[in-house]
Amino acid sequence: MAVNRNFRTCPSTGLVYHEPAEKLIRWNAVAGVVSLLVGGVLALLVTLTRWPAVKLLPPDWFYLALTAHGLDMLVFWIIFFEIAVLYFAASTLLKCRLATPKVAWVAFWLMIVGALMNNFAVFKGDSSVMFTSYVPMGAHPLFYLGLILFAVGALIAVFVFFGTLVVGKAEKTYNGSVPLVTFGAITAAIIATFTIAAGAIILIPTFLWSVGLVSHIDSLMYRTVWWGFGHSSQQINVAAHVSVWYAIAAIVFGAKPMSEKVSRMAFVLYILFLQLASAHHLLADPGLTSNWKIFNTSYAMYLAVLASMVHGLTVPGAIEVAQREKGFNKGFFEWLRKAPWGNPCFSGMFISLVGFGFLGGISGVMMGTEQLNLIIHNTIYVPGHFHATVVVGTTLAFMALTYFLIPTLFRRELMFPGMAKWQPYVYGLGMCAFSVFMMGAGTLGVPRRHWDMAFSGAILPHEFPGTAYLMMGIMAVSGIAAVVGGAMYLLITVGSVFFGRKIETPGFKRVPVREGMAPPPPPVAVAPAGHGAIGLGGFVAPGTFVLAMIFLVSFVLYYFVNWKYLSTVWPMN
Numbered sequence: 001m002a003v004n005r006n007f008r009t010c011p012s013t014g015l016v017y018h019e020p021a022e023k024l025i026r027w028n029a030v031a032g033v034v035s036l037l038v039g040g041v042l043a044l045l046v047t048l049t050r051w052p053a054v055k056l057l058p059p060d061w062f063y064l065a066l067t068a069h070g071l072d073m074l075v076f077w078i079i080f081f082e083i084a085v086l087y088f089a090a091s092t093l094l095k096c097r098l099a100t101p102k103v104a105w106v107a108f109w110l111m112i113v114g115a116l117m118n119n120f121a122v123f124k125g126d127s128s129v130m131f132t133s134y135v136p137m138g139a140h141p142l143f144y145l146g147l148i149l150f151a152v153g154a155l156i157a158v159f160v161f162f163g164t165l166v167v168g169k170a171e172k173t174y175n176g177s178v179p180l181v182t183f184g185a186i187t188a189a190i191i192a193t194f195t196i197a198a199g200a201i202i203l204i205p206t207f208l209w210s211v212g213l214v215s216h217i218d219s220l221m222y223r224t225v226w227w228g229f230g231h232s233s234q235q236i237n238v239a240a241h242v243s244v245w246y247a248i249a250a251i252v253f254g255a256k257p258m259s260e261k262v263s264r265m266a267f268v269l270y271i272l273f274l275q276l277a278s279a280h281h282l283l284a285d286p287g288l289t290s291n292w293k294i295f296n297t298s299y300a301m302y303l304a305v306l307a308s309m310v311h312g313l314t315v316p317g318a319i320e321v322a323q324r325e326k327g328f329n330k331g332f333f334e335w336l337r338k339a340p341w342g343n344p345c346f347s348g349m350f351i352s353l354v355g356f357g358f359l360g361g362i363s364g365v366m367m368g369t370e371q372l373n374l375i376i377h378n379t380i381y382v383p384g385h386f387h388a389t390v391v392v393g394t395t396l397a398f399m400a401l402t403y404f405l406i407p408t409l410f411r412r413e414l415m416f417p418g419m420a421k422w423q424p425y426v427y428g429l430g431m432c433a434f435s436v437f438m439m440g441a442g443t444l445g446v447p448r449r450h451w452d453m454a455f456s457g458a459i460l461p462h463e464f465p466g467t468a469y470l471m472m473g474i475m476a477v478s479g480i481a482a483v484v485g486g487a488m489y490l491l492i493t494v495g496s497v498f499f500g501r502k503i504e505t506p507g508f509k510r511v512p513v514r515e516g517m518a519p520p521p522p523p524v525a526v527a528p529a530g531h532g533a534i535g536l537g538g539f540v541a542p543g544t545f546v547l548a549m550i551f552l553v554s555f556v557l558y559y560f561v562n563w564k565y566l567s568t569v570w571p572m573n
Contacts, residue, residue: 005097006508010408013251017409019508020101021091021164025084025409027108029402032080033493035115036395039072040486043479051476052453052469059451063128066449068119070131074233074390075150076115081398082188082240083111083157088409089185089243090164095518096173099163107156114150117142130449132230135206135217144207148200155196158189172517180260181250184243187267191275192236198228220287227282232275237390238308239270241352241397245315248349248397251404252340255318258541263314269307276300280367284377293370301368305361312357313548316350317541324540332543344420348400351428356393359435360385362555372562375569378449381442388435391482396428399489406493412500416492423492427485433478441471443565 006019045065048056057065091098098104120142121127127139165186168174178186202225208214246263249255257263279296282288323335340346363385366372376382406414414420446453446468453472455461 003097004101005511005513007095007097007511008506008508011505013408015092015408016095018091018097020104021087021098022409024098024101024104024108025087025092025405028080028084028087029405029409030497031108031112031115032077032084032398033490035072035076035080036486037490038119039069039077040483040490042066042069042072043486044483045069047476047479047483049451050453050472052472054476055452057451060125060128062451063130064122064125067128067130068122071118071122071147072115073395074131075147076111078233078237078390078394078398079150079154080111082192082236083107083154083161085240085244085398085401086157086161086185086189087164088405089179089182090161090168093179093182094165094168094174096164096168096171098160099167100160104157104160107153107160110153110156111150112153114146114148114153116146117149118146121146132226133206134226135209135219135222138210141207141210144203144210148203148207151196151199151203154192158192158196161185161189171513175518180257180263181243181247183264184239184246184267187270188236188239188243190271191232191239194275195229195232195236198225198232202226202229220285223285224282224287227279228275231279231281234386234389235270235274237394238274239267241356241394242267242308242311242315244397244401245311245349245353246318248345248400248404249315249319249322252343252346252349253319253322255322258314258317258321262310266307266310266314269303273300273303274307276304280364280373281382283370283373297368297370301365305365308357308361312353312361312551313544315353316547317544320541320544332546335543342421343403344424345400345403347421348396348403348424348428351424351432352393352396352400355396355428355432355435356389357551358554359432359439360389360393362558363388363439365555366559366562372566375562375566376442378447379442380446380448381439383448384435384438384440384442387431387438392428392431392435396424396431399427400424402489402493406496406500407503410497410500411503411505412496413503414492415495415500419488420492423485423488425485426488427482430478430481430483430485434475434482437471437475437478441468441475444468444471446472 004018004020008017008019008022009015010017042065045057046062046069048054049062049065087098087104090096121140122143124140124142127143129137129139129143133139133143165178165182168178177183202222205214206217206222209217246257276296279288279293283293283297319339320335323339328335328338339350363381367376367382367385403414403420406412442448444465444467446464453464453468
């Protein structure tokens with residue numbers, strides 16, 4: 001069987017693209033962006049409906065839009081782009097051919113068919129069961145079948161990724177260990193295997209139930225197993241976007257990890273504990289034992305949080321070290337002030353990092369504490385939290401990487417460069433405000449998934465404080481700003497890919513196996529150079545240390561505030 005060994009080298013970055021891998025990365029990225037477009041339009045409709053002063057859609061249309069929005073954004077956009085990242089991390093970074101390209105195309109088209117089938121079922125009007133699709137709510141069989149086909153395709157793509165790692169090792173296209181970015185992608189792929197398996201365990205019998213071949217699905221069992229898929233999907237996102245942080249730090253600054261061993265160990269902690277520490281959706285359920293809940297909300301969560309804190313320290317720390325070595329060594333923050341804030345690749349990454357840590361991370365730990373979980377369970381606080389993690393953290397990181405991929409992968413000049421400079425700020429800051437005020441309204445008890453927070457016409461109406469209505473209004477305005485930022489991204493990327501000026505680069509040429517092998521490793525220096533006189537007070541990254549202390553103080557204060565809220569629930573005389 002003939003093996004495609006056509007490669008090209010990007011003259012500006014030195015990245016090596018395998019012809020089939022490049023096509024697959026492009027097509028998966030484009031499919032993800034199309035899903036983002038659909039999900040973004042629906043996001044605007046959902047936001048304007050949840051705004052009490054507008055209430056745009058009637059109830060049936062609201063739940064339809066909410067269902068499609070959740071699936072197109074949380075599943076289809078994210079996973080399509082993550083598959084592109086996996087192929088990039090394996091084939092391009094390891095300078096090797098993609099294993100079984102034909103199988104990878106089968107995976108892609110299964111995902112396309114699954115996404116279209118699921119969207120058809122929702123827009124048909126009889127599958128408004130939302131992202132969770134809790135039984136006994138029933139959807140059209142195509143709803144479940146679409147998700148199953150998409151999951152099978154994604155799992156096949158993950159196996160192609162693993163196969164590519166084997167090819168790179170066998171053909172010696174790299175020396176030593178895989179790069180840290182590739183190691184992070186391996187982490188995401190391992191978690192994805194567990195996640196998709198959990199989805200299959202629950203979605204296949206649910207599909208059989210929808211066609212009448214299974215008489216009953218236990219609702220409590222469904223919830224428990226489904227969240228092994230639903231929340232663990234976010235853990236794939238975390239590993240993927242952290243890998244993107246490291247990649248962008250290296251691309252923009254030439255930054256190297258402060259300690260690659262520590263960063264790799266943090267990824268290992270993700271594999272061991274991250275999906276275990278994801279049960280805050282189930283802490284109010286009676287089907288889980290107290291022992292399991294205690295382990296989940298303590299040891300598992302602590303070690304998963306430790307891993308994220310390591311990454312949150314080492315990524316900006318690596319940037320600071322690189323900047324200080326370039327001469328930006330005055331005070332604590334000259335390295336940060338002199339960073340290329342007009343480069344959307346960097347600004348998007350940094351807002352993603354800060355937003356994920358301060359908003360998604362702190363709120364996630366709070367929700368993962370069983371006692372505190374009781375005051376925000378099934379309130380709008382929950383989507384506020386995951387908009388901070390998935391949208392600010394993952395989506396913005398992927399947007400930032402796109403600004404690098406357009407000239408290097410698609411070989412097109414970026415259109416609207418002035419707009420591109422502002423896009424991460426409009427989108428990122430808009431979504432940060434959206435998340436903050438959504439969580440604030442949730443703290444006041446505003447429910448999630450409800451068309452009308454005022455329960456107009458109810459026999460026993462409930463009146464929320466005026467502050468809750470104010471927060472929902474600010475949330476809506478912030479959401480509109482974020483949608484504008486998303487539209488800017490779509491305009492820039494679609495315009496650049498299809499109409500941007502083509503960058504002339506060397507074409508693909510066949511590379512024999514021998515020539516494709518990595519050169520021998522360079523000799524190790526007897527006395528490796530240190531960081532010299534950079535830094536302050538004995539710290540090579542003092543600014544990052546200060547930022548870490550600010551994060552710690554913020555965490556402690558927010559934790560105290562939530563315990564104070566809890567104390568008002570059961571007043572004691």
